[in-house]
Amino acid sequence: MPASYAYLGPEGTFTEVALRTLPEAATRELVPMVSVPAALDAVRSGEAEAAFVPIENSVEGGITTTLDELVAGEPLMIYREVLLSITFALLVRPGTKLSEIKTVTAHPAAQPQVRNWLKANLPDAVWESAASNADGARLVQEGRYDAAFAGEFAAARYGLKALETGIHDAENAQTRFVLVGRPARPAAPTGADKTSVVLWQRDDHPGGLRDLLGEFAVRGVNLMLLQSRPTGAGIGNYCFCIDAEGHISDRRVAEALMGLKRICLQVRFLGSYPRADVEPNGVRDLPPGTSDGEFMGAADWVARCQDGRF
Numbered sequence: 001m002p003a004s005y006a007y008l009g010p011e012g013t014f015t016e017v018a019l020r021t022l023p024e025a026a027t028r029e030l031v032p033m034v035s036v037p038a039a040l041d042a043v044r045s046g047e048a049e050a051a052f053v054p055i056e057n058s059v060e061g062g063i064t065t066t067l068d069e070l071v072a073g074e075p076l077m078i079y080r081e082v083l084l085s086i087t088f089a090l091l092v093r094p095g096t097k098l099s100e101i102k103t104v105t106a107h108p109a110a111q112p113q114v115r116n117w118l119k120a121n122l123p124d125a126v127w128e129s130a131a132s133n134a135d136g137a138r139l140v141q142e143g144r145y146d147a148a149f150a151g152e153f154a155a156a157r158y159g160l161k162a163l164e165t166g167i168h169d170a171e172n173a174q175t176r177f178v179l180v181g182r183p184a185r186p187a188a189p190t191g192a193d194k195t196s197v198v199l200w201q202r203d204d205h206p207g208g209l210r211d212l213l214g215e216f217a218v219r220g221v222n223l224m225l226l227q228s229r230p231t232g233a234g235i236g237n238y239c240f241c242i243d244a245e246g247h248i249s250d251r252r253v254a255e256a257l258m259g260l261k262r263i264c265l266q267v268r269f270l271g272s273y274p275r276a277d278v279e280p281n282g283v284r285d286l287p288p289g290t291s292d293g294e295f296m297g298a299a300d301w302v303a304r305c306q307d308g309r310f
């Protein structure tokens with residue numbers, strides 16, 4: 001039996017479409033799961049080799065269920081990311097007219113992407129969240145709701161009709177998905193990589209967040225995502241999910257992580273993996289003094305000073 005990738009199902013999710021763009025998906029059994037936690041648990045239990053889940057969208061930011069799963073529980077690691085441009089179709093049972101729609105459903109992350117359209121076209125429709133956009137389509141097929149926002153491709157799978165296509169409040173809305181597995185050696189650097197970490201502060205003090213961010217800033221490491229998530233220990237207690245440009249084998253990133261390890265209560269490494277938004281080696285120029293050569297040259301100079309050989 002081929003190794004399997006679990007993904008946020010059922011069949012016909014945007015997640016499935018994004019997963020199928022990965023060449024390695026062609027050689028794996030793709031197993032739809034009912035939720036992001038179920039997909040990630042399949043990895044933790046060893047049932048699946050990896051899980052493919054949505055993690056961020058350009059309209060609302062981080063997908064909190066996924067971030068919270070990666071922040072807590074048995075550690076997992078991100079190996080790949082995929083970006084997908086998203087527009088929605090309004091799917092109904094054949095024969096349903098727009099004027100007959102009283103209830104609509106989709107994944108909660110879809111709502112901010114269709115809110116204006118709903119207000120303009122179905123202002124009185126009641127919104128109910130579904131486990132995924134394809135699950136919403138399935139529930140419409142079952143007669144539980146009148147309409148679902150999902151990918152147009154999901155219509156045929158669930159015997160539905162697209163009453164409207166190309167629905168998107170924001171131009172160029174994109175969702176980011178990640179392939180998550182058990183911890184192992186990260187893929188080799190490509191020259192255009194991203195490193196994800198979760199940080200817990202040691203204590204609450206003025207400038208605490210600035211201190212954490214300073215570890216990246218002074219080493220010329222650019223940040224691509226910063227999302228605070230409650231730790232669950234009471235109001236005001238947050239950890240920080242951060243995506244930084246670069247690979248853990250880049251000296252500037254490794255040194256930033258060492259700095260954070262020294263000052264944080266806890267640092268969880270979530271992986272270094274190729275960026276989906278740029279070609280390998282396609283990143284902008286590094287700030288002066290932050291290349292591997294410059295870090296190594298400086299370390300060498302200190303060693304020579306310690307030896308009295310400067």
Ligand SMILES: O=C(O)C(=O)Cc1ccccc1
Nearest residue numbers: 013014015107109110132133
């Ligand atoms: O993959 C899906 O269909 C999902 O339900 C997750 C999602 C939600 C909103 C936009 C893209 C993906």
